[in-house]
Amino acid sequence: MSNLGQKSPDRASFVNLLSQYLKEKRNLGDFSLGMTSKPDAKGLETSRQHAKNMNFLSNMPNCSESSRPNLVASTSNVKSSDFFPEIGSFGASSSKEDTFNKTDFMKSAAVEPKNAQLTIFFGGQVFVYNDFPADKVKEIMAVANRGWSTACSGVVADSAMEKLNANLDKIDYSSPHIPDLNITSATANSPAQDPSVERCQYVGSDLRIARRNSLHKFFEKRKDRAAMRAPYQLNNHQGSPPPPKPDENKPSHEEGQSSKETPRDIDLNL
Amino acid sequence: MGENYNELKKSTASQTGLTDVVLGWVMLYIDDPEDRSAVSLVCRRWYELDALTRKHITVALCYTTSPERLRRRFPHLESLKLKGKPRAAMFDMIPEDWGGYVTPWVKEIAENLTCLKSVHFRRMIVNDSDLEVLGRSRGEVLRCLKLDKCSGFSTDGLLHVGRLCRQLRTLFLEDSSIIEKDGRWIHEIAMNNSVLETLNFYMTDLVKVSFEDLQLIARNCRNLVSVKISDCEILDLVGFFHAAAVLEEFNGGSFYDQPDGYAAVTFPSRLCRLGLTYMGKNEMPIVFPFAPLFKELDLLYALLDTEDHCLLIQRCPNLEVLKTRNVIGDRGLEVVARSCKQLKRLRIEADAEEEGMEDEGLVSQTGLMALAQGCLKLEHLAVYVSDITNASLEYIGTYLKNMCDFRLVLLDQKERITDLPLDKGVRALLRGCGKLRRFALHLRPGGLTDAGLGYIGKYSWNIRWMLLGYVGESDAGLLEFSKGCPKLQKLEIGGCFFSEHALAAAMIRLTSLRYLWVLGYRELSQSSRDLLAMTRLFWNIELVPARRVVKTDRVGEVVVVEHPGHLLAYYSLEGPRIDFPDLIFRLNYQRISLYRSISL
Numbered sequence: 001m002s003n004l005g006q007k008s009p010d011r012a013s014f015v016n017l018l019s020q021y022l023k024e025k026r027n028l029g030d031f032s033l034g035m036t037s038k039p040d041a042k043g044l045e046t047s048r049q050h051a052k053n054m055n056f057l058s059n060m061p062n063c064s065e066s067s068r069p070n071l072v073a074s075t076s077n078v079k080s081s082d083f084f085p086e087i088g089s090f091g092a093s094s095s096k097e098d099t100f101n102k103t104d105f106m107k108s109a110a111v112e113p114k115n116a117q118l119t120i121f122f123g124g125q126v127f128v129y130n131d132f133p134a135d136k137v138k139e140i141m142a143v144a145n146r147g148w149s150t151a152c153s154g155v156v157a158d159s160a161m162e163k164l165n166a167n168l169d170k171i172d173y174s175s176p177h178i179p180d181l182n183i184t185s186a187t188a189n190s191p192a193q194d195p196s197v198e199r200c201q202y203v204g205s206d207l208r209i210a211r212r213n214s215l216h217k218f219f220e221k222r223k224d225r226a227a228m229r230a231p232y233q234l235n236n237h238q239g240s241p242p243p244p245k246p247d248e249n250k251p252s253h254e255e256g257q258s259s260k261e262t263p264r265d266i267d268l269n270l
Numbered sequence: 271m272g273e274n275y276n277e278l279k280k281s282t283a284s285q286t287g288l289t290d291v292v293l294g295w296v297m298l299y300i301d302d303p304e305d306r307s308a309v310s311l312v313c314r315r316w317y318e319l320d321a322l323t324r325k326h327i328t329v330a331l332c333y334t335t336s337p338e339r340l341r342r343r344f345p346h347l348e349s350l351k352l353k354g355k356p357r358a359a360m361f362d363m364i365p366e367d368w369g370g371y372v373t374p375w376v377k378e379i380a381e382n383l384t385c386l387k388s389v390h391f392r393r394m395i396v397n398d399s400d401l402e403v404l405g406r407s408r409g410e411v412l413r414c415l416k417l418d419k420c421s422g423f424s425t426d427g428l429l430h431v432g433r434l435c436r437q438l439r440t441l442f443l444e445d446s447s448i449i450e451k452d453g454r455w456i457h458e459i460a461m462n463n464s465v466l467e468t469l470n471f472y473m474t475d476l477v478k479v480s481f482e483d484l485q486l487i488a489r490n491c492r493n494l495v496s497v498k499i500s501d502c503e504i505l506d507l508v509g510f511f512h513a514a515a516v517l518e519e520f521n522g523g524s525f526y527d528q529p530d531g532y533a534a535v536t537f538p539s540r541l542c543r544l545g546l547t548y549m550g551k552n553e554m555p556i557v558f559p560f561a562p563l564f565k566e567l568d569l570l571y572a573l574l575d576t577e578d579h580c581l582l583i584q585r586c587p588n589l590e591v592l593k594t595r596n597v598i599g600d601r602g603l604e605v606v607a608r609s610c611k612q613l614k615r616l617r618i619e620a621d622a623e624e625e626g627m628e629d630e631g632l633v634s635q636t637g638l639m640a641l642a643q644g645c646l647k648l649e650h651l652a653v654y655v656s657d658i659t660n661a662s663l664e665y666i667g668t669y670l671k672n673m674c675d676f677r678l679v680l681l682d683q684k685e686r687i688t689d690l691p692l693d694k695g696v697r698a699l700l701r702g703c704g705k706l707r708r709f710a711l712h713l714r715p716g717g718l719t720d721a722g723l724g725y726i727g728k729y730s731w732n733i734r735w736m737l738l739g740y741v742g743e744s745d746a747g748l749l750e751f752s753k754g755c756p757k758l759q760k761l762e763i764g765g766c767f768f769s770e771h772a773l774a775a776a777m778i779r780l781t782s783l784r785y786l787w788v789l790g791y792r793e794l795s796q797s798s799r800d801l802l803a804m805t806r807l808f809w810n811i812e813l814v815p816a817r818r819v820v821k822t823d824r825v826g827e828v829v830v831v832e833h834p835g836h837l838l839a840y841y842s843l844e845g846p847r848i849d850f851p852d853l854i855f856r857l858n859y860q861r862i863s864l865y866r867s868i869s870l
Contacts, residue, residue: 209620209681210361214445214473218571219622225548
């Protein structure tokens with residue numbers, strides 16, 4: 001199959017990653033996880049070792065270490081150190097890209113040496129870093145853009161920041177709770193205390209309930225029938241269906257709405 | 271030689287008290303697949319006898335085994351059901367080319383499975399050529415063909431079926447995506463088949479079917495008992511209804527504004543299972559004369575409001591199966607509780623959000639409590655609620671002791687839900703409904719705490735399939751859950767964002783688990799490193815990483831849709847599959863051991 005050929009560059013880096021991981025796992029014991037009450041402890045160990053062993057972005061060797069003292073996040077440090085090495089390694093299809101990005105970072109590092117607060121919304125968690133250096137921010141943004149653009153087509157790099165900004169607008173700052181499914185005791189607020197407000201904080205969670213295809217088809221047809229019967233009640237066009245309400249097109253946490261386009265022609269079925 | 275044979279027969283008989291012949295006859299009465307599975311594990315001889323006498327096999331995921339393996343074990347199979355794509359495909363969450371091709375199976379059926387009379391493909395990809403091969407090889411003996419939510423074929427493929435499979439009793443195409451070229455296929459069936467009993471192309475978009483052909487089928491097939499069709503004006507079916515003398519079940523059709531109304535329509539006298547598409551308030555009275563006979567009523571695609579539901583359902587004291595949308599409301603459910611004491615299955619789907627959401631058209635704890643007290647024979651309940659309380663779930667646990675399939679989805683229209691979290695209610699429900707085998711719970715953050723998730727694990731002693739959405743708070747909940755669920759074979763998780771290593775740990779602990787589907791998990795690293803802890807022999811892991819897709823919606827606006835990561839893991843005797851689309855990435859035990867040797 002042709003996809004095998006396309007996968008080999010990713011496989012090469014993945015093989016490296018795997019062999020490293022396996023070495024460590026052998027040292028730590030067998031594959032099965034001995035799950036203690038603090039599952040993150042082990043994860044922390046292995047990922048920190050990883051950060052040291054795998055310097056895929058070797059020009060930013062201290063980014064993990066230096067950013068740690070700046071963290072005021074309610075989550076543990078391991079999250080940020082996990083981001084930097086791994087995102088670069090898996091997304092890159094060749095080492096040339098790494099080199100290119102390093103050069104980019106170096107350039108941008110010289111321009112703006114300001115420190116400010118950085119907030120990242122990722123996977124339903126919020127990370128806040130005080131006094132974050134601007135050059136590192138550019139690195140993060142470049143890494144994030146690169147990771148995205150290899151995964152899908154047609155998305156411009158800037159849209160990444162737009163989405164981040166859009167999320168910032170959407171999130172209700174007055175609600176204190178930040179759901180963190182990984183660490184139970186990290187925040188004082190648990191979902192049980194304030195049950196009704198958390199849903200908006202899951203990224204892309206506006207329409208979480210998936211709709212069955214058969215029902216979706218029926219709703220579309222029903223709308224068309226209604227339009228057919230009462231064409232004069234619509235605002236703009238005679239006989240055409242009304243514009244869909246916003247709810248329909250919001251992304252769901254599932255795969256999104258059906259990609260079937262409703263036919264503009266109304267099938268009278270006579 | 272003859273001596274040895276007698277010796278063998280004697281020794282077997284003395285050991286078990288039964289000769290093989292007798293044992294074979296006894297086994298024919300054992301149908302339950304779990305019993306059969308137990309029988310086949312007793313000893314080699316019983317395994318062989320089971321293999322020779324097993325009539326039906328359901329392969330829950332076609333990639334768990336291969337056609338050759340199936341044929342080697344069950345060479346005399348008479349009935350086969352194969353399932354392909356994950357259930358999420360029904361909600362448009364799985365890419366069309368995910369997999370589930372029937373071609374290799376059809377090849378095996380055509381060449382070797384000579385006793386096969388009944389074929390059921392569910393959520394699989396079928397080509398016209400597959401249908402031709404099936405028709406040519408098995409057409410003379412095939413009694414039942416079900417292409418259930420399948421795709422990839424056209425009416426040309428159905429033409430082969432119509433021409434070649436003349437002994438079909440059942441042709442089932444419900445909810446399949448069929449490319450329509452013409453209506454010749456139904457004409458072929460009408461001309462060639464006189465034994466058809468069940469014809470179903472409901473929820474397909476086939477519009478070129480001629481009602482005259484339907485009428486011909488009704489005339490030729492004297493045993494035609496169940497017909498479900500796509501949209502077709504009801505007035506055109508008057509002739510069909512006249513001809514179908516023994517018809518008991520009818521779904522489909524369509525109603526349009528007709529100047530003289532529908533008084534001319536008379537239904538066959540035995541009709542007791544009905545679902546008329548787009549039936550509205552004005553057309554409803556035509557079914558009133560039959561209402562007392564109704565055993566099944568499908569109002570999912572009708573255009574009735576709450577009051578209409580009440581008027582209709584109160585006339586149906588013999589109703590056993592009801593499907594509708596939540597426009598039935600709590601008031602409608604109270605009518606159901608009062609009137610339908612025989613009710614066994616109830617499905618209440620959610621209406622589209624843009625519908626006027628008056629409080630009448632919503633289902634809440636009030637309706638559920640009434641239902642629990644009124645319909646004590648209820649076995650299957652699936653409901654989308656707008657509001658819920660622990661007490662209503664406790665009622666279900668107290669009264670509905672026959673419940674074996676319970677599914678609840680909490681809609682997200684209401685900001686504040688009366689009574690969350692649902693820990694107590696869920697516990698009471700699971701403890702009370704001891705026969706529960708299938709369970710689905712889709713809530714919202716805060717809907718169920720970690721303790722509640724632990725209860726699900728602890729009290730689900732009989733549950734085989736579970737769907738959990740937005741439950742629990744953290745990995746600790748998942749780990750507590752995984753300590754229980756002794757019989758859980760298939761687990762689907764959505765929107766919970768447990769971490770990879772928690773998922774891996776949970777999977778290892780769930781002793782009966784053979785199929786895991788996860789939508790949205792916390793990727794700590796993009797290489798999904800932590801999931802490697804899940805790898806083991808015979809366990810296939812397929813990943814679709816989180817991605818963003820740019821789509822154009824109905825009005826031409828560009829929408830960026832976030833697709834969270836998917837994980838699908840299942841046991842397979844065949845190793846990793848090769849027919850997957852590009853975006854799926856597989857993790858596999860064999861590969862791990864290979865890399866191990868490299869790094870050493």
